[in-house]
Amino acid sequence: MTMSRTDALLRRAATHYENFPVAPAFLPPRTRRALAAVYAFARTADDLADEGAIPPAERLARLDALAHHLAATARGDPPAEPAWETLAEAIACYRLESRHFEALLSAFRQDVTKHRYAHLGEVMDYCRRSANPVGRLVMAIAGDRDPRHLAWSDATCTALQWINFLQDLHEDLVVRDRIYLPADEMARFGVTERHLRERITDAAVCALLDHQLRRTRRILEAGLPLGGVLPGRLGLFVRTIQRSGLRVLAKLERPRTDRFDRPRLTRFDRLLALLQALPPGP
Known part of the structure; x- marks a missing residue:
């Protein structure tokens, strides 16, 4: 297994998790390969779901085909492609549950x-x-x-998913026609889809987003x-x-x-996050 294969998987996964590290270089190579395979699988499936130019029925069929490849990979018979072979290695090595x-x-x-969402x-x-299973695989x-x-x-992954929702409110609606904010909470704060579509920042939007945050x-x-026990x-x-x-x-x-x-x-933000994550000195 070459590091170039790992790097290729990481580049693909990083396009989705741009504000969060995916599998940093300080991790052991085997661990890094496994994480790269997991995140690349999630990125591939997410891309298939988000291909808005393709009819929904075809996107679902492609996800079904991905599920078929996953089942074969879990049995130790992956498609002859680097991403699937790397995932098969990770599943076998760490006993990752399908x-x-x-x-x-x-x-x-x-x-x-x-x-x-009502x-x-x-x-x-x-x-x-959509989020917690990634954490469960990391824990495995x-x-x-x-x-x-x-x-x-689970709490960490759920929160990170909510952060993704809240940072992509406008794009999710205008590009993908999706709103992940609960409709009943939007109504309670007096926020409509027009607010999200037209990027209207008024008192109602601020109150709703502060509540979500x-x-x-x-x-x-x-x-x-969790960070203190691993x-x-x-x-x-x-x-x-x-x-x-x-x-x-x-x-x-x-x-x-x-x-x-x-x-x-920013790079400074990332560096500061890493420094804050370092264990305290003796």
Whole structure:
């Protein structure tokens, strides 16, 4: 296995997780390859769901074909392509459970067919399948199946998914015709789809987004203990993700004339997140 294959997978995955580290170079090569394969699978499936120029039926058929390849890969008979071969290696090495990949696929199928969410419970169910399985796979790669640690992982991943929702509100609607904000909460704060489509920043939008951000911060903070229990470089990786999430949240929380402007982490932000994630000295 060459590092160039790993790097190719990481480049593909990084286009989706641009504000968060995917598999940094300080990780051991085998761990890094496994993470690259997992994130690349998720990126591929997400891309298929998001191909708006392709009819929904065809996108669903392509996701079904991806599920077929996944099943073969889990059996140790992957398609003769580097990405699938790397994923097969990771599944065998770390005993990764197919149900987590299948949960991701169910969420991406839903992205094709469901574009609005009536209440918070529907959105949280989507997070349970679209984000939390990635964390469960990372935990399996870490060799940690402690139920309390898995709950912290779920909280971290759910919060990161909410951050993605809140930083992409305008783009999700105008490009993909999707709104992940609960419709009942939008109505309660007096926010309409027109606000999101036309990037209207008024008192109603600010109140709604502040409400979403407070909840997201609570969820992320509930998962922070995970970074303290995972040992070594994988623990550093998770803490860096969490610190990056906190930095994006802080940018979203700042008063701005355009609350739909997508925040991006600078090199300084990334460096600071890494430094904050380092374990304290003796």
